[in-house]
Amino acid sequence: MKTTKQRFTFRCWNCHKTYTLYREITMKQQLLVACPFCEKEAVVELAPFKREIKSTLKKVTLRGDGDDGESAGFEYDFPDELPTEERKEAE
Numbered sequence: 001m002k003t004t005k006q007r008f009t010f011r012c013w014n015c016h017k018t019y020t021l022y023r024e025i026t027m028k029q030q031l032l033v034a035c036p037f038c039e040k041e042a043v044v045e046l047a048p049f050k051r052e053i054k055s056t057l058k059k060v061t062l063r064g065d066g067d068d069g070e071s072a073g074f075e076y077d078f079p080d081e082l083p084t085e086e087r088k089e090a091e
């Protein structure tokens with residue numbers, strides 16, 4: 001699976017400080033992070049930032065251009081600062 005490592009800024013749900021981490025983005029809908037200031041674990045929900053890549057761009061089809069395949073997939077549209085939530089213990 002193709003993954004991308006990116007630098008993200010998170011805002012701690014507990015102490016409200018921001019911190020930056022490199023995280024790999026996968027198909028998972030959540031990231032687990034830990035605040036370097038208060039050491040609280042946090043969960044970042046990625047789903048709200050996920051966008052399906054569809055034919056969002058108006059496509060001009062030229063005659064003879066037979067390649068009309070849609071690039072199915074998704075991308076993330078992240079804000080500058082990602083909100084985190086308290087990690088709930090798995091039941």
Ligand SMILES: [Zn+2]
Binds near residue numbers: 012014017035036
């Ligand atoms: Zn913190």
